[in-house]
Amino acid sequence: MFPAPQIGNTEMPPEDGFTWRKYGQKEILGRKYPRSYYRCTHQKLYLCPAKKQVQRLDNNPNIVEVTYRGEHICHKSLTAPLSYPPPQNLLVNINTTSTQATIPPEAWPPAVNLGLGGGNGNGGPSTSRFGIDYPVADMADAMFNSGSSSGNSMESLFHPSEDKWEPDEKIN
DNA sequence: GCTATTTGACCGCC
DNA sequence: GGCGGTCAAATAGC
Numbered sequence: 001m002f003p004a005p006q007i008g009n010t011e012m013p014p015e016d017g018f019t020w021r022k023y024g025q026k027e028i029l030g031r032k033y034p035r036s037y038y039r040c041t042h043q044k045l046y047l048c049p050a051k052k053q054v055q056r057l058d059n060n061p062n063i064v065e066v067t068y069r070g071e072h073i074c075h076k077s078l079t080a081p082l083s084y085p086p087p088q089n090l091l092v093n094i095n096t097t098s099t100q101a102t103i104p105p106e107a108w109p110p111a112v113n114l115g116l117g118g119g120n121g122n123g124g125p126s127t128s129r130f131g132i133d134y135p136v137a138d139m140a141d142a143m144f145n146s147g148s149s150s151g152n153s154m155e156s157l158f159h160p161s162e163d164k165w166e167p168d169e170k171i172n
Numbered sequence: 173g174c175t176a177t178t179t180g181a182c183c184g185c186c
Numbered sequence: 187g188g189c190g191g192t193c194a195a196a197t198a199g200c
Contacts, residue, residue, distance in 0.1 A: 021175090021176065021177085022176075022177060022178080023177090023191095023192070023193080023194095024178090024179085024191070024192060024193080025177095025178075025179075026189090026190065026191070026192095028189085028190075029188085029189065029190085035190085035191095037191070037192075039192095041175095041176090051191095053191090173200105174199105174200090175198105175199090175200085176197100176198085176199080176200100177196100177197080177198075177199095178195100178196085178197075178198090179194100179195095179196090179197100180193105180194095180195095180196105181192100181193080181194085181195100182191105182192085182193075182194100183190105183191085183192080183193090184189105184190095184191090184192100185188105185189090185190090185191105186187105186188090186189090186190105
């Protein structure tokens with residue numbers, strides 16, 4: 001789960017190093033807020049099947065629940081962008097979202113392992129399943145403590161220095 | 173003009 | 187038949 005940054009009247013799904021294109025939104029039974037559906041922007045270029053669903057929590061609209069489906073193959077393609085920030089955000093999501101139960105660990109997208117030299121992705125959900133320990137609890141704590149009142153926490157969670165990945169699609 | 177977003181309609185599964 | 191997920195036309199922004 002992530003704090004849901006808001007800019008003006010619009011909302012932004014958490015940046016996770018990939019570029020997503022929204023393709024649908026649905027009211028979900030029992031949920032106060034609609035679920036948004038995103039797919040990888042490079043789906044057409046690289047037939048990347050990666051998708052994600054963004055669902056706001058009923059009791060805390062400032063927190064979004066992000067579910068990843070499929071894996072990114074766009075960065076595996078020879079012609080695809082090869083560099084992007086470490087999926088720290090993705091990692092946190094996987095370890096915290098309640099929807100992880102719907103995704104068997106062995107089916108988790110290998111994409112989350114990339115760049116981290118993990119390879120030990122067979123363990124259960126843990127903060128170190130990629131070989132790197134992240135202060136998930138601290139981040140979550142920061143989220144819940146300040147997520148609803150301050151946008152500054154976002155900078156501590158999603159470092160500005162984490163340069164936005166620029167798709168280098170025009171490599172030739 | 174191209175690309176992304178919105179949104180109603182459609183489809184498959186339970 | 188209801189629900190979740192996806193499609194595709196219309197629209198907006200750059």
